[in-house]
Amino acid sequence: MSPEEFRRVGKQVVDWIADYRAGIESFPVRSQVGPGEVRDALPAHPPERGEDFDQVLRDLDEILLPGVTHWQHPGFFAYFPANSSGPSILGDLLSSGLGVQGMVWATSPACTELETVVVDWLAELLGLPAHFRTDAAGGGVIQDSASSAVLVACLAALQRTGEDVARRGITRRHALYVSAHTHSSLERAARLAGIGADNVRVVDTDPETLGMDPRHLDELIAADVEAGAVPTMVCATIGTTSTTAIDPVREIGEVCRRRGVWLHVDAAYAGVAAVCPELRWINDGVAEFADSYCTNPHKWLLTNFDCSALWLADRAPMIEALSILPEYLRNEASESGEVIDYRDWQVPLGRRFRSLKLWSVLRWYGAEGLRAHIRDTVALAQEFAGWVRGDPDFELLEPHPFALVCFRPRYPDLPVDEANERTHRVMNALNDSGDLYLTHTKIGGRTLLRLAIGSPATERRHVQDAWERIRRAT
Amino acid sequence: MSPEEFRRVGKQVVDWIADYRAGIESFPVRSQVGPGEVRDALPAHPPERGEDFDQVLRDLDEILLPGVTHWQHPGFFAYFPANSSGPSILGDLLSSGLGVQGMVWATSPACTELETVVVDWLAELLGLPAHFRTDAAGGGVIQDSASSAVLVACLAALQRTGEDVARRGITRRHALYVSAHTHSSLERAARLAGIGADNVRVVDTDPETLGMDPRHLDELIAADVEAGAVPTMVCATIGTTSTTAIDPVREIGEVCRRRGVWLHVDAAYAGVAAVCPELRWINDGVAEFADSYCTNPHKWLLTNFDCSALWLADRAPMIEALSILPEYLRNEASESGEVIDYRDWQVPLGRRFRSLKLWSVLRWYGAEGLRAHIRDTVALAQEFAGWVRGDPDFELLEPHPFALVCFRPRYPDLPVDEANERTHRVMNALNDSGDLYLTHTKIGGRTLLRLAIGSPATERRHVQDAWERIRRAT
DSSP, X not given: OOHHHHXXXXXXXXXXXXXXXXXXXXXXXXXOOOTTHHHHHSOSSOOSSOOOHHHHHHHIIIIIGGGOOOTTSTTBOSSSOOOOOHHHHHHHHHHHHHTOOOSSGGGOHHHHHXXXXXXXXXXHHXXXXXXXXXXXXXXXXXXXXXXXXXXXXXXXXXXXXXXXXHHHOOOSOXXXXXXXXXXXXXXXXXXXXXXXXXXXXXXXXXXXTOOBXXXXXXXXXXXXXXXXXXXXXXXXXXXXXXXXXXXXXXXHHXXXXXXXXXXXXXXXXXXGGGGSGGGGGGGTTHHHHOSEEEEOHHHHSSOOSSOEEEEESOOHHHHHXXXXXXXXXXXXXXXXXXXXXXXXXXXXXOOOOTHHHHHHHHHHHHHHHHHHHHHHHHHHHHHHHHHHHTOTTEEEOSOOOSSEEEXXXXXXXXXXXXHXXXXXXXXXXXXXXXXXXXXXXXXXXXXXXXXXXXXXXXXXXXXXXXXXXXXXXX | OXXXXXXXXXXXXXXXXXXXXHTGGGSOSSOOOOTTHHHHHSOSXXXXXXXXXXXXXXXXXXXXXXXXXXXXXXXXXXXXXXXXXXXXXXXXXXXXXXXXXXXXXXXXXXXXXXXXXHHHHHHHHTTOOGGGSTTTTOEEEEESOHHHHHHHHHHHHHIIIIIOHHHHOOOSOEEEEEETTSOTHHHHHHHHXXXXXXXXXXXXXXXXXXXXXXXXXXXXHHHHHHTTOEEEEEEEEBSOTTTOOBOOHHHHHHHHHHHTOEEEEEOTTGGGGGGSGGGXXXXXXXXXXXXXEEEOHHHHSSXXXXXXXXXXXXXXXXXXXXXXXXXXXXXXXXXXXXXXXXXXXXXSSOOOOTHHHHHHHHHHXXXXXXXXXXXXXXXXXXXXXXXXXXXXXXXXXXXXOSSEEEEEEOOTTSOHHHHHHHHHHHXXXXXXXXXXXXXXXXXXXXXXXXXXXXXXXXXXXXXXXXHHHHHHHO
């Protein structure tokens, strides 16, 4: 495809996206297809001859779109949002257009240096501590996801235990500490890093706040030490996936400090809320105690997936765990020690110019625009929570400081199991309608509906409509 | 940014990319900036107020471009190519525009099903065995990179040893087998998976072919078994990074079969060459013996980074190693067993709609166009190799079946170290010129220059110019 063909077809694709975004409400938010429908509609064999891009766009409309769940639909309240915005899409487009690979500084200095600048900017916007900056001992990096970020943190933590796991492998029992509400990526990291799911300890939580109990954490660590295991990493969560509960980072951090255990803070969803000074309280204890901290601009900060920011208080154990220098990657700049080679900060070797999208977002919206996005969506969620609280047919889970509201219809005459089943039925009926999309969680044996606001397309009227439909469905 | 603003600015960005591609030869291929130059030219703090996209594009031109090494420049002969093409860029743009997250089938069925279709198409195009298809016991998946792919393969291999590593962690010594020419991602996988770099055995290679010696492999495995270690995975490479050497997959596979060891085949660069029937010999033994196989369309098959295809002969141990099902991801489709949830096939949980770019490439070029791209670049490399072979001042490394040529200037009167240093100086001078970009490797103590052809922008005249410059520089 020549540059001139690209110019022509590229504008067609831009029009396609603009039209898609403008008309997104005409689609059912959750795809209505059954397993295999999309696959069966596609040819079984690849084309022998090249085709026009028109044909790609036609099949996109006719075959793929019915199979798409529209994450950018204003009625998408499922999971957490996966924010997308114009400047982010265009930042990613520039990255694809440049087609550079930034595995080491030398392979495209701007790819590395812009990343350092934007993660430093983001740390400043979130009020994160100065020692997370790359010009101190720490530093930030963009990962594809919080799962990969926590794996990197875990490998650094393993290395810091002094067992030289990178070289010798796992030779003792290492333990990780989570709560029942910690994201599954922690168990995943334990499986991946050779620690094993059986060595993930589940710390009790406070039945009210759902936050991790620091005293029980301390007991579990003591028991592991007693048993000869190596307490390696604790994960505290700011904004759990289930309900956006917040672990007491400061108290957990004090335990970690006393016990010499790495503290990872998973603020994947909620961390970006700290662009608003009135929400910075969520990070209490992070500056003093966090060895690593992760938040995802791709969830709630207007930046397309994938863009997860990871900061470390000290980058040395991570680099020790991950750095290998084969001959074909040797270069003067790396050997000078004056540059960052982000290949040593992540699982894969290669890397896209991902900072371009975050840079585009930070510049287009400015700090002011980002704060407005967080505040607007929090306000909508609080208004929704107020409606739920005011309705005797519903029960609201408190607190809900962000833009996720968990609630359930009350079925006072039904046993829990039947009430849960009815709640599921309500959710499925709503999701089948195509007008909105909710997911669920389970707390204390009870099924709760989760309504997560956060798409830039969601306005007050969409939340009102959702509430009307939920009420009618129950 | 409203859809209408996106339409306007998006077209500006498309024009920017078209102009960049059309004028790419006006840039020095390798960036000429020093450490910190780009960073120092960017503001130390993020903007408080939003800015126009024009300002982003202005800073891209003025501040970032001088720091970009132009991987799509026709004079880029370094590393391996990172192919990019119009349809691929636009496929990626559609993925960003849709902004869906395909972690499980239910979160966007089309995202999963198109991926299954295109990896099956690609397997067919490459003549890979039918049991690599998802409708058999195996299946293919798109990873970000061959590094992540080999980590996934390694986790599956660990699980298949019967030690239940996912649950219990690493409790015995596990060993991986590579050669000195295997990619560093294997040692990285050993570090990440808790096996440890010390448990990566380096099998001897044939001094002529640089291929792994199956007899020595067998001896090393026997020694490990004797010592109580668990031989876990062998990596055979088709097209090493240094020189595109090919390990004898069939003989290695026979050893693996007899010893019950997982065979991963890393064909990251060269595997895509099998779109041409006359190059399918490279995969001899894969159908019979490979447990996993990886090749990167993002290197040499016109698809933007990141797009690495991994196939497995049996997906069960991988899913056993990686699958966890928290409540908030439970859904009817997953529980029906009728769908694929690709989150169990990779390190991160979330995933982009990456198949759109590979689909766009396969449709725009067709099998015919892909074969032409491989044949044209191989032909250019063979012509270049002929010029080197015919020049008494140079020594050529044979064989060079793909589009990488390794060679060195002859300095008959100099000791090896000095000759190596002179070769490095020649390379640095060429790279400093901005007209071309080469990298190096070291074989048997001797530094060789690597000239990798593969960018769609590279024409015969660029290769001729490169040769002229190399001759003049030595």
